[in-house]
Amino acid sequence: MANAEADKNILQLTENDRALIKAIEHGLPVVSHPYAEIAKQLQSTEQEVMARLQRLMDAGAIKRYGVVVRHKELGYKANGMVVWNIPDDKVAELGMCIGKYSCVTLSYRRPRRLPQWPYNLFTMVHGSSREGVREKVDEIISNCKLQDIEHTILFSTRRFKQRGASYTQRDPEPVAQPQAGQRKSGRQAANLRLVK
Amino acid sequence: MANSINDFSPLEQHLLNDFQRDMPLSATPFADMARQLGVSEDDVMRSVKSLQEKGAISRVGPVFRPNRIGVSTLAAMSVAAKDLECVARIVSAFAEVNHNYEREHEYNLWFVVTASSEEHLDYVLHEIEQHTEYPLMSLPMLDDYFIDLGFTLKHAAETGSYNR
Numbered sequence: 595m596a597n598a599e600a601d602k603n604i605l606q607l608t609e610n611d612r613a614l615i616k617a618i619e620h621g622l623p624v625v626s627h628p629y630a631e632i633a634k635q636l637q638s639t640e641q642e643v644m645a646r647l648q649r650l651m652d653a654g655a656i657k658r659y660g661v662v663v664r665h666k667e668l669g670y671k672a673n674g675m676v677v678w679n680i681p682d683d684k685v686a687e688l689g690m691c692i693g694k695y696s697c698v699t700l701s702y703r704r705p706r707r708l709p710q711w712p713y714n715l716f717t718m719v720h721g722s723s724r725e726g727v728r729e730k731v732d733e734i735i736s737n738c739k740l741q742d743i744e745h746t747i748l749f750s751t752r753r754f755k756q757r758g759a760s761y762t763q764r765d766p767e768p769v770a771q772p773q774a775g776q777r778k779s780g781r782q783a784a785n786l787r788l789v790k
Numbered sequence: 791m792a793n794s795i796n797d798f799s800p801l802e803q804h805l806l807n808d809f810q811r812d813m814p815l816s817a818t819p820f821a822d823m824a825r826q827l828g829v830s831e832d833d834v835m836r837s838v839k840s841l842q843e844k845g846a847i848s849r850v851g852p853v854f855r856p857n858r859i860g861v862s863t864l865a866a867m868s869v870a871a872k873d874l875e876c877v878a879r880i881v882s883a884f885a886e887v888n889h890n891y892e893r894e895h896e897y898n899l900w901f902v903v904t905a906s907s908e909e910h911l912d913y914v915l916h917e918i919e920q921h922t923e924y925p926l927m928s929l930p931m932l933d934d935y936f937i938d939l940g941f942t943l944k945h946a947a948e949t950g951s952y953n954r
Contacts (some may be wrong), residue, residue, distance in 0.1 A: 605858055612906075615859060621849025624835050624842075627817055640817060648815055650859075657855040660813035661838075662848045663806055675893060675900070689935030703933040704864065711897075711927060715935075716864070748893040748900070755882040755890040755901070757848065 605653055610636075614646050615655075620757070621662070664756065665699075670720040672749060674727040677713035679706075679744040685715055691738040692717050697730045712744070724749055798846070801829060801837050806846060819850070856931055861911050862904040863930040866897040867922070874898065877922045886914045897927065 607615070613636055622628040629647075630640040650656060665673070680688050685703055692715070693701030700718040719734075721727035727747065735741060798806065804827055816822050820838065821831040841847045856862050869877045874892065881901050882890045890901040903918070905911040919926055 604861070607859060615854075618851050619854070621851040622819070624820065624838050624850065626820065626831060626835075628819065629817055644815055644817065651815070653858075654855055655858045656852045658811045658853040659815075659851070660811050661805060661809040661850050662853060663810060664845055664848050686933065686935065689933070693936035698936070701934070701936040702931045703935070704929040704931060707927050707929070711866075711929075716929075746895070748895045748897075750891045750893050750900075752878075752892040753890070754878040754892065755887060757888050 605655055610638075611646065611650065614643060614650070618647070665720060671722055672724045672727050673718060673720045674724070674731065674747040674749050676717045676719050676731055676745055676747050678715040678717070678740070679712045680715050682714070688738055688740065688743070689715050689717075692734055692740075695719075695730070695734060697721060697727075698734075713746070719747075798841075799837075801827065801833065802841055802846075805834065805837055805841060809850075813850075856934070860904055860906045861908050861930075862902055863911065863915070863928045865901055865903055865915065865918070865926045865928050867899040867924050867926050868897050869899050869922075869924055873924075877924060880922050881918060884914060884918060886910075887918075 605611075614632070617632045617635055623631045625631055627640065629643045633640045633643045636643065651659065678688070678692075689701045689703060692698055697720050698717050699720060700716065702716045703714055704716055706712055706714050719727050719730050721730055727749070731745075731747060735743075735745075805823070808826070809823060813819060814822065818831070820834045824831045824834045827834070838847070838850060842849070854860075867877065867881075878890060878892065878899060881887055881899065884903070886903050886905050887901050888904055890899070892898055893900050903911060903914055905914055915926060915928055
């Protein structure tokens, strides 16, 4: 189901790499020496933890390292997932054009699922209101010459979950977090069923 | 919950704005931020915790690159309105689901599923269909045309460097 091509790029990780990823995927502890604290958990040393993290960064495992902002709380009240049906030979060029806008946070090509889903480019456009998002989209259409391209805007109405990706689902749960109530392992989830 | 950038103190605005990427790998990251902003390490740590409590930042740490340490896909479901709450809860309960949104469309539930292997991803997608009794459409990323620069909070940027 997932992309076979991208699979070739998966890094070969050691047990220790996975343990470190698990320790940091939901953020550093907010203490003076966070890597020393993580090292204690992993029965390692601060130096070793930092060196391993540096290797993961060098290998391109980490896209961004820093303060992860939840945009919705920052005046970006509306976000529209804008999906486009772009001819295959134009999608890279137009995807990059759209991706350059500061209000755009994603520009991904994804497969069409015909007949029900004709769209092959996904972009995320943020604004202070829906009207703000629509105005940005109009500006993008005009500047990137997308007048003849079919598109639709999917506005989000509710956020059920937003958290860092979990790559370590086979391991025990990390320490409880503010949203921990919503988070269960796959096994616990198996106890939930839709009652129609 | 804060609603606008103006609800944050100048220090908070700088913490939100100035360290979204390329945070240096140092043993004392919060002390480094403090030095850059001309405040104490305690000020920074207190503000970071407070921003986390307010829900303005989810964490300080890594954003992993898709498909480098695992595989992921965007999944969409078309769920009857009466079932949506329940289906969303079931979907969110999977640890492998890290974003789950309702969107106004015939496909009204959109979520990202991430796993350490292709096999596990397929297993989870199958499990989600089984437990929700709805089919899902899996739309894995094929190409990324976006250079991630995080967000720029204009207001904070305009205030210049922070002085106490």
